[in-house]
Amino acid sequence: MEIIGVIIADDHIIFRKGLRTVLNEISFVKVLDEAFDGQDVMRVMKTNPADIILMDINMPGVNGIEATKRVKEKYPETEIIALTMHEEIGYFNKMIEAGAKGFLLKKTTKDQLATAIKNVFYGETYFSEEFVISTQQNTKILQTDVVISNREKDVLKLIAKGYSNVEIAEKLHLSKRTVDGHKARLFDKTGAKNAPNLIMFALKNGLL
Template identity: 35%
Template sequence: MNSIRVVLVDDHRMVLEGLRVLLQPLAEVEVVSTCTTAAECYTAVARLQPDVVLLDINLPDQNGVAVCQQLTETYPKLKVIALTTLNEKSYVTRMMQHGAAGYVLKNASPEELLEAMRRVQAGKKYFSEEVQELLLQPAPATPQLPLLTRREKEILALIADGLTSQEIADRLFLSVLTVETHRRNILTKFGVSNTASLIKLAAQQQLL
């Protein structure tokens, strides 16, 4: 059986050495190069034509997402696996959109790394268990716009214009007490406790 030829890319030498030591006992894996920058990675891949690149996302000279995209576009048969501490859905999504075949966290065992490389070599995707759970989490619900009465909308607009409760009362021929009641109701509907937060949120939701 041909061994899986691997290039390791991480900005920390100690991490690279640790990975090399972890993978060394695996007969199926041959670490052909270690790189600390994107530039080194491009050179190594061009020269050695590996099967897999284990790629950290944080690199000193270029973002790992961009590196992944360039590698997979230049070498369509190359499999890139993100190997990172970043367990965030946005990073996983961006790496996969830019050509990554897998996403593995740095707490992975040598056996898991081998399984990941086997899987991507077979044309499949591989995610660490924690990453799978992250991807299965439902997307946050789109916030509902607060339902305001016509009067509340009028008062909200005047609050945004910087008018005081007394000035709003004079403008709308209401009592100050009535205006204050409307103001409290509006704050409650938006789930905020002060005027600055109210105006910011109302502007974000294009109500102003």
């Protein structure tokens, strides 16, 4: 399997070192560097551009949300997996909008880390089971008694991967107008106000 280069971004050195130890046990992962805040992330990316950044959200100075925006703007091929605590669930929308493709709670296991890194590297999304449970406990429930067609599910999964309507149309061999219609119906059926809300709906209903 291809080796995946990873940067750890967190302001707590003990957590970084512990996470590095765990990552070193995953055969297809190579830890390229560590960073203590968002500005440091941009510095280390210049010399050690990574495939995946494990990004803490609440870092001092340039936080994980702003750092994710900057990374995705300058290094669009690099993917972000957010590292979060239970009380930080409210940052979900902002991190998704910034470009994160995965969420892990900091108490994650080695197997979850390995799965998340592999999935995100190969173009999927990853939200740990604990994170999904936590979102269900800490966020307002969207409409769940709705019928989503198979095609709408296809569109929803691609929205969760961060694809634009044009890209979704190309992948599903549909017109952009048709995709626009599917997306509008998804918003209407679920009561979602934006793409992160749609992703939350998908998580709560086992669609991702």
